[in-house]
């Protein structure tokens with residue numbers, strides 16, 4: 001059976017005390033009512049990583065939302081992968097559509113970021129997803145195939161082993177309009193097939209593929225029931241402990 005994972009991407013939300021309260025609520029609940037077989041990850045903003053790391057307990061793992069492609073140097077305002085590793089991060093989200101859109105991150109840059117993350121011992125959560133326009137033009141499958149090929153499939157087998165893929169249709173992110181379970185399953189199956197072609201059947205079988213985009217406490221169960229959906233990358237619904245905990249318990 002594949003790993004089941006629920007990751008909360010807090011994006012640019014919360015103050016420090018709010019972030020500490022949120023992780024403490026999740027950690028306490030998971031300690032009192034452990035959920036077996038589900039990996040829980042939270043990705044707070046950079047300044048909160050150390051504090052959240054200290055409060056997360058044993059049942060939650062830490063992710064960063066981004067990293068720079070260089071190991072160190074004169075890059076004012078940036079944060080490197082070794083820095084993230086040194087404050088307790090296990091994972092880093094890369095290729096999120098908001099980074100691609102607002103910060104012009106392309107597949108060439110992402111290739112460098114993936115290498116930097118892996119070299120530092122961080123496991124990438126690699127995001128892909130099409131726009132509404134691309135879906136309406138029915139080019140969503142070819143677009144995702146291209147994102148994977150250019151952005152991810154340059155990794156060696158050993159490197160790819162560390163990767164979690166997140167499928168996040170842009171039209172579903174923060175819009176309240178989620179992909180139907182059929183749309184999610186269809187694309188996840190397609191992604192798995194691409195992994196099989198680029199690597200092998202074993203890699204395809206074991207790579208976790210998460211769904212992201214208006215996944216919430218109400219629809220998580222249906223989405224997670226899909227054969228090729230191994231969990232979720234959750235935005236808005238990860239900001240309330242009760243909702244996030246319901247999602248964690250939706251397998």
Ligand SMILES: O=C[C@H](O)COP(=O)(O)O
Pocket residue numbers: 009096168172173174175176212213214215233234235236237
């Ligand atoms: O990284 C998380 C995704 O962008 C989903 O965000 P959302 O759940 O607010 O739609």
